[in-house]
Amino acid sequence: MRHILSVLLENEPGALSRVVGLFSQRNFNIESLTVAATDDITLSRITITTTGTDKLVEQVTKQLNKLVDVVKVVDLTEGDHIERELMLIKYKAAGAQREEIKRTADIFRGQIIDITPSTYTVQLVGSSRKLDAFIEAMDTANLIEVVRTGVSGIARGDKVLSV
């Protein structure tokens, strides 16, 4: 099963490498990882998506908690949550394709953020699945380049991850 882990950690040099190192050292996989400082600049927040059995993810969570730099860990998938990912995707765009890309981007509520005579670059925000669906909906023959940020997540409602 896929899990989204939110981690608050000390914004110190080397802290991120401890988190990433833990995953490779213990043979856990990382599907995506995003990291940035929070409103409190002494804290970074990481969102990690990983897949594995419940036993494995329990072990991942415990191991993360054990790192001295880690302040808190939450498995967002244990409750209601929102996940978003941003994708920039560049297509060859000539003739009729230009209209097709625009139409599909509109359907997915994406925006075209860069245009040249031969290319369109689309920006799309949504769940990872939605981004996958967009890629599948378009003709891959014209696809030039994809860049995705990885998932950021937050719990719904009153639940808060803070110190």
Added chain:
Amino acid sequence: MLIRALQDQGVNKIYGYPGGSVLHIYDALFQQQEIQHILVRHEQAATHMADAFARATGKAGVALVTSGPGATNAITGIATAYTDSIPMVVITGQVPSHLIGEDAFQETDMIGISRPVVKHSFSVKHPSEIPGIVKKAFHIAESGRPGPVVIDVPKDMTNPTDKFEYSFPKTVKMRSYNPVAKGHSGQIKKAFDLLVAAKRPVIYAGGGVIIGRACEELIEIAKTLNYPVTNTLMGLGGFPGTDRQSVGMLGMHGSYEANMTMHHSDLIFAVGVRFDDRVTNGLDKFCPTAKIIHIDIDPTSISKTVRADVPIVGPAKIVLQDFLKLIKGSKKQPDTQAIKTWWHQIDEWRARHGGRFLTDDSELMKPQQVIQMLSQVTNGDAYVCSDVGQHQMFAAQYYKFNKPNRWINSGGLGTMGFGFPAAMGVKLNFPDADVACVTGEGSIQMNIQELSTCSQYDIPVKIICLNNGSLGMVRQWQDMNYESRHSHSYMESLPDFVKLAEAYGHVGMKVDKFTDLEGAMTDAFAMKDKLVFMDITVDPFEHVYPMQIPRGSMRDMLLSKTERT
């Protein structure tokens, strides 16, 4: 500033080796008296000495090494301590901060290299941080599940011409690090009900009992309930080895009765253990009828391999005290009739294969006999620091440890070369105690250069070298799994250890016959102020038994070259 912080931390001995990046620190060491520095001959030995000090005392040991090769040489020692949860602070020099990242002379990324084998590490960014970092490093190393902490110090951070205000913090507060202080009372009650209701219980006690200073509590619980106790390799001495209730060590080379008791139990009361693969054998066949109560300070140890029915996260001492209160205060008492029947069964196992080994008519000494003799000559009271291999298992099986912190070995990482510097670390701190290094002709050569350090500081340890002319454990596996093709397990061209010891100014002894052993060993221990290297020729064909059969259950064991369960 660094040395002053170490003084304020109460450190009185450090083990190390100087080099370019730590010269400022060594200059500061030179100008003070409070901290004694022990100059080793290889950095690995410095870390093992600091480690063994910690194993014997419970306090963090300190090693000081230079950058680059000094730091990488320390890695094996750091990993050894990490795997066995030993508190240690390792200070490594680093090139000046403006050179970091430029592949400067003797530069390595020590924080990066050590990351997977440290509990935590610090890199000093400003000299004024040093006292705070030192305080935090010791706090982290010694609290919770202990472990090694590295402090990487760029040379410019210790420049004596830069002066800063010094203040050593009294307390440590870290929002991201708060080890559990007590166990969950609800879980403890639940576990207590299971514990007293058990008909075939076993107490499975590990290194956590020793590190967590919970031996007294464990003994009291075991005595009050009259339950059998098995110790892990790391837990030996946590419960008296000569006590009737001790069934010995469990696991791959555990005793027959310990493994049988575990396999047939209906309740395992596991304290300070981690259900290591060298204990459990095949996980799918592990103790099929047992419910498991697992007490550990580290939540990651719980349900990592074997699922616990009642997990309790907390310090062993406090949690066991809570159990004692319940045991004494509750009406629920163990089923004495069932326990009697259980003991009857255990005693039967014990009678069938209680720590026996086969002697034959040959003149060759059995390694087990040597360890039994060591146990006899030292009254079971010596600090026994072991290397890794067959001799380690024989020592674990045949030396009867009655006190904690006396059995010092690299259990988790299995570091050959550990035993000798470990013995030195212990002897320096317990000058009046008997300290033996049980080793083999393979392991001892991995840190034999320390004979020189022993000359310099007069460290009269006794080296008990079980010399079978081959890497015994490797050879055993080759006998069992590779049709006796002894690929590179034969130690050709061994030195004359007696002459070697003498060359360093120590005493060497060679013993070939069992009839000479007692006299020689007694003489060796009587030479209080001499290091004695006992080169003891033992049967090269001996295997360690019992030995669990791979992927089997705990009770599946080979009992000798011809018998199995």
